[in-house]
Amino acid sequence: MSKGKVVLGVSASIAIYKSLEVLSKLKKRGFDVRFVLTKESKELISPVIFKALTNHEVYDDVMKELDLDGTNITHVSFAKWADVFAIVPATANIISKISCGIADDPVSLIALATDAKKIIAPAMNSHMYLNPIVQEHLEKLKSLGWFIVEPVEGELACNTVGVGHIADENHIADSIESCFYPDILKGKKIIVTAGPTSEAIDPVRYLTNRSSGKMGFALAKMAKYLGAGVTLITGRVCLETPFGVRRVDVSSTLDMLNALKKEIERENELTVIMAAAIADFKPEKREDKKIKKDGNGGFGLHFIENPDVTVEIGKYAKSLKKTVKLVGFAAETHDLLENAKKKIEKKGLEFIVANDVKRSDIAFGSDYNEVVIIHKNGEIERVERSEKLKVAYEILRRLAW
Ligand SMILES: Cc1cc2nc3c(=O)[nH]c(=O)nc-3n(C[C@H](O)[C@H](O)[C@H](O)COP(=O)(O)O)c2cc1C
Structure with a gap:
């Protein structure tokens, strides 16, 4: 059609x-x-x-x-x-x-x-x-x-x-x-995070995850279509910046957090959509020099937890008396709804978008997604499998309040 x-x-x-x-x-x-x-x-x-x-x-x-x-x-x-x-x-x-x-x-x-x-x-x-x-x-x-x-x-x-x-x-x-979309987000400022963050092991190696950034980029593109002013903070991806969207490239989870804090400082009111797949852990120590083979069979890594970026920016916005609405994503492999509901409360979200990253026909790397939107009042809405741009529209139209 x-x-x-x-x-x-x-x-x-x-x-x-x-x-x-x-x-x-x-x-x-x-x-x-x-x-x-x-x-x-x-x-x-x-x-x-x-x-x-x-x-x-x-x-x-x-x-x-x-x-x-x-x-x-x-x-x-x-x-x-x-x-x-x-x-x-x-x-x-x-x-x-x-x-x-x-x-x-x-x-x-x-x-x-x-x-x-x-x-x-x-x-x-x-x-x-x-x-x-x-x-x-x-x-x-x-x-x-x-x-x-x-x-x-x-x-x-x-x-x-x-x-x-x-x-x-x-x-x-x-x-x-x-031109085919209504400008229902006109006058709003939206920050979208996208892609994976990566954590360095040494100057040439890093650990990351399988996020392609496609969902975040689709959200940024659609938010622009709907009339919002959009900043896209993204980890390492191979995607073209949507037209009219301001892009900030970051690498680690801490970089992502710092970039978000800067955006919060710039605006009094904004909505942040956390579609990035943020590394929960990072190696405790980053070697300054490239780790060399030494014939001893390898080496071990000890991981420490990264800060919870969504929680941190919620606190930061409060400390600066800024109005920030937060939308979360939950990339789950099991107990999708239960895990997503817990996150809404812990992170102070308006709603959370949960998807099942075990499935190969949606989510990571795919052009398609199928999501469940869970609101803070407990209401649950399903968005059937469709192109990520369409899913983005379904998510964003819920922000046109
Ligand atoms: C090979 C060639 C390339 C041209 N490129 C341009 C161009 O990029 N921009 C422009 O304004 N005029 C360009 N011109 C001039 C226009 O073709 C010319 O002004 C013509 O009258 C425009 O007619 P139109 O606007 O009705 O198509 C070019 C002309 C030629 C022969």
Whole structure:
């Protein structure tokens, strides 16, 4: 089933390939996509490619007759069909035309005709991007509700480095996907912890756990989609930072605790979601030099307990008179509900999300999860097995009080 309808407008930038990369991301995420092309863009990539990759006719001429919904007038039917209209890439020319209400090509025509949410991903040489005329037009579009996926500094086609390089395709796809969610967390500040912490044995070795960080990253991404200001404090993971999320990298459990304390100092009110798999124990002693083989058959390690990070930040917030709501995760292998309930009280949680890390079809490393949400009043809710992003939505919508 389609997750939503996206019209991608394409203009004649050197970054035109990005429209196909974004298409690929959107298709994988389950969106239905149609293409609208400016006349000039057809000089850079043939419309045949856009048609072949979507299996749908493209709207590439204002006089072309295509009908998506019985409206009979092509631009009206595309404009009505779209839930989101995104221009990827957007040239200086198309930005300026749209801002002035010119509608002489399929892309600017749809821009004027549609009520859909609108996104623009500019791409151009830095002189063009920083030109006050382009900036003025972008500001005007912003003030009219367009979301600008800002270009970044990078290599430009003119063999220089500067701002104007089109944003990353995942970031553009994230911005589009976020349009499909209500901003129920707008104005809230949310900290998500993710991934494993690791405890050093010597300068080259460490002990860690199997957390991939996927659940925490999904929570951070979804919290951003829902309008929150999000900071993600993460252990060592191989995941891309979600668009618009501030990321802080940490290593050990103590690093995680210190990073959380800093966030609490910065804000008066926040919600902390403890999705990280925090090491409960650490080697008592960290060797300063790499431990060498000495032919004696190995060595032993003695572990000591790490502080309980959630309890500690609860106490810290209280000492600073800050309002911090805490949400815990319980990665259990047995007595799931009993263990989770004990943690709510001990750690002062709003609710706890319990998952069974023994199962290979969910939790650690998987893109899926199935959880039980246990509230402090004892109420229990089950979230059936689904993608972690969907599970994240189910968790976060319970924070929209
Ligand atoms: C190879 C090539 C690359 C171009 N790249 C860009 C670009 O990245 N950004 C931009 O604003 N204009 C770029 N231009 C200029 C636009 O194509 C030109 O302004 C054109 O009129 C834009 O038409 P459109 O906005 O209707 O697609 C490029 C032109 C050529 C020939």
